[in-house]
Amino acid sequence: MRSSPTGRRWAGQLRTMLASLPPARGLLPLVLLLVAWQLIQGGPSPYFPGPAQWWKATEALFDREHLLAAFGATTATFLEGLALAIVLGTALGVLVGISRAAARALQPLLEFMRAIPPPVTVPVATLLIGYGTGMKLTVVVLSGLWPILLNAASAVRQIDPLLLDVAHSFRLTAWQRMNRIILPAIVPSLLIGIRIAIPLAIVVTLLVEMLTSLPGIGALMIRSQRNYQSSEVYALLVLVGLFGFVVNDLFAVVEGVIMRRWPPRE
């Protein structure tokens, strides 16, 4: 079967990314650390259970605690929250950025909203909305919204006014102007905003699960810790680490494809 051009582009991007990864022998210190850990303290321990114990704990979690369901809940919240933050942040950012007066008037308010560390939204949302999936999603959206919004707004303000004049003389509709001129021009800044938003959204997703025991990996982590199941705590730490790693690398691939489609203009 012939692969589509899009498929080829993604495959090519994946290859360039794999080639740019640091050499695998760089994993040596990490592997040595784990091996030494296993040799010195292989058995169960309340503080430093050996890596082999983590594996056993993962299997137990898998059978007993529906690990996959918890992972699904966390991933779904994270992805939905991030997607909403991207859509809302871009839309509001363009609206704010398109008018110089609006941008200047709203800037201090938005900057203050961004300065508030996102974890703080969790108790506030609990107070106003109460426990529930709606509240979980709201705090994740709010954590990622501000960096995306502010980056979009400042990128719109930097668009060459000539381009907008051209759009005007060609009598482009608002929709065409958005699609053909504004969006392509702000893509690089949007990607930077999203890159900042991703770790914040992950942290807030896990935090809201820890604080409210809504189903998810965060809730599992805090419960294992409260029950002093140390091997489970380490097992979940590794799993969350892998989650962060995969999200990070997938976004790098997406970013590469998008940047090639809409290269930044000078």
Add this chain to the structure above:
Amino acid sequence: MPERRRLLHRINWPGLSTIALAFLLWEMLLRAGFAQYQNLPAPSAIAGGLVEIAASGQLLTDTLHTLRSVLVGWGAALVAGIVLGLLLGVSRTLRRYCLASIEVLRPMPGIAFAPVALLLFGFSLQMELMVIILPALWPVLINTMGAVMGVHARLFEVGRTFRLSRGEILRKIMLPAALPGVLVGARLSLTLALVLAIVAEMVGNPAGLGYAVVREQQAMRPELVFAYVVAIGALGVILNEVLTGAVARLFPAASGRLREAA
């Protein structure tokens, strides 16, 4: 006199009045009974809450605790990050044998360390510091390493021509050239340290501003929750301004990159 006029001119009046207007609208809607959120306090109640915690001294105690944790954790992350970043930036062999490990560990969400830290240290300051230091290390390390690698090779040749010792090359050539990068990392790391201190105080160490927000939420004192949120936001803004101000004064040449990186 022109100095003062420029200052007056630089203040963003429309921006400030927008904030004032938003507060006024919020207050009026609540007074008129339009907004039916049970736990949403009016701005006047929040201001009252701020006065209350400031007068009782609780705000000062909580702020000092958080500030101390942030500064100690950030300081430790800075020292470790700069030393490791310098080593990795200088030695290609070290990079070859460590970089992949760093790339695996770096995207680990900081909050994931909280349960392990609780396991090891219980509800304590050590727990809070562990949650702050580990994630705050990466921005400093990566930016320092990148900055050292970006120092032009000719600068080293100049150093050798002048027969500088290794220590002198480090002190007189490498550090100044790498400084802007190091400062960018330091700033990112400071923001991160505050976020993580709040997280650690919410789930672990029962002290400081992060714990105060959760405490007042459980006590159903919405006006105090919002008062603490305002205080945390203000602390973030002040820390950031102090750092950029100090950099602009101490290293004027390096401060341009810092503003760009915001």
